[in-house]
Amino acid sequence: MSDKPFAAEAAQFGQAMNSINYSQVVEAAVRDYKRDVMDKQPQAGGKTMHQVVAMDDLMEDEELQKLHEDRIARLKAEREKRNQQAQKGHGTYGEISEGDFLEIVTQTDFVVVHFFHREFERCKIMDKHLQPLAHKYFNTRFIKVSAPDSPFFTVKLNIQMLPCIVGFSKGVAVGRITGFEGMGGRDDFPTSVLEDHLLVMGVITLPERNREDEDRTDGPGKNVRKSSHFSKTASDEDSDFE
Template identity: 35%
Template sequence: MANMLENQLLTAAQMIERQLDQQLDQLDNLDSDDLKSIREQRLKEMKDLNRKKQEWLKNGHGTYTELADEKEFFEVSKKSPNIVCHFYRDSTERCRIVDMHLKILASKHVEAKFCKVNAEKSPFLTQRLRIKVIPTIALVKDSKTKDFIVGFTDLGNCDDFSTEMLEWRIAQSGAIDYKGDLMTPPDVKKKAYINRVNKTIRSGYDSDDSDIDFDD
C-alpha cells in the first residue's frame, strides 16, 4: 500500500513538472511581437474595466442608497444588471445589522448596485418577489433575480456574522466579483459553528422568530 501511494505521488509530481516545463517553453518562445500583443491586450482590458467603473459610478454604484419607491427600483434594474437589494422594515433590529455590512461592501464592489427598499412602502414589489421574511436581500444578476438571502440562516444563524461572511454568501449568486473560495464560508470554525447550532437546537430557539412574516 505504501509503495502504491508513493508511486501515485511520484506520477502526479512528474505530471506537474511536465506542465510547468511546457509553460516555461511557451514563455521562452515568445518573440517581441507576442509580448507586444500581450501588452496591448492587457492595456485594452484595463481601459475597458476603467470605462465600466466610470459607468457604474455614474449609475450610483459604490454607495449604499435607499430607493424612494418601486418605480425607482425598476429604473435601477434597467441601468444596473447586478443588484444587491435589502428589503427592510424600520422596526426590525436585524435590518440595521444588514445596513452596516452592506455599506462596507458597496464601496468594495462597485460592479454591483447596493440599495435598500422599505418593504412596507413597496407592497407590489414585495409581493411580486414573494418576500415574507424581513430582512431579505434580493440578489439580481444580469437583470434576473438569482437568489435571496432570507434572515440570517445562511450566515451562521447568528447576529455577529462578519462582513466577509455576507460577501461570500452574496457571491454565490454571481452578483459580485469574488476572489475567495466559494466552497468554504470565511466564518467557518467548525467546532464553534457546530456548538452554536447544537445550542440553538437544545434551547429550541428559532433564530428567525424576530423576523416579520407578512402573511400574519
C-alpha cells in the same frame, strides 16, 4: 654570526611563496569560471556566439508595441466602464424608491437588494454588513428598498419576513436570504458569512487578487441555500412582515 638575518630572509621567502600560491589559486578560479561560462554559450561553426540585447531595439518591436497598445486600450475601457458604473451608484449602498427598482434591476448585470423596515433592528444590522461589501464589489449594485413603501414588488417577490436580501442577475432573481437564516442564528455574525452567501448566489465575484487564495480553500458558503424559498424560524419572529 647571528641567525637573525637568515630568519628575516626566511620570513620574506615564505611571504613570497604565499603570494605566489594565492595568485595561482585566483588564476585557477578565474580559468574555471571562464570555462564554465564558455561551456554554457551556444556554439556555431566552432565559434562562441554571444547574444546581445539592446533595449532600444525591443522598444521598436512591433509585437511588443501591439501588446503595449492592447494593454493601454484595456485599461482605458476598464476605467470608462468604472466611471459609468460610479455614475449609476456602484460602489455605494443607499435606499431607492419603488419607482426606480425595476429600471435598476433590469439594466444592471448584478444587483443585491435589501428589503428592510426602518424599525427592525436586524435590518440595521444587515445594513452595517452590506455597506462595506458595496465598496468591495464594485461591479455589483447594492441597494435597499423600504418594504412598507414598496407594496407592489414586496407582494410580487413574496417578501414575508425581514430583513430579506434578494440577488438579481441580469434581471432574474437567483436567490435570497430571509432573516438571519444561514448566519449562525446570531446577531453578531461576521460580514464574511454574508459575503459567502452572495458569492454562492453568483451576484458578486471575487476581486482578481483574491481568486488564487480562494482556490486554495474548500469554497465559500457551503451551507447557503440557492433556493428562493425559506421556512420561518424562531429567530426571525421579531422581523415578520405582513
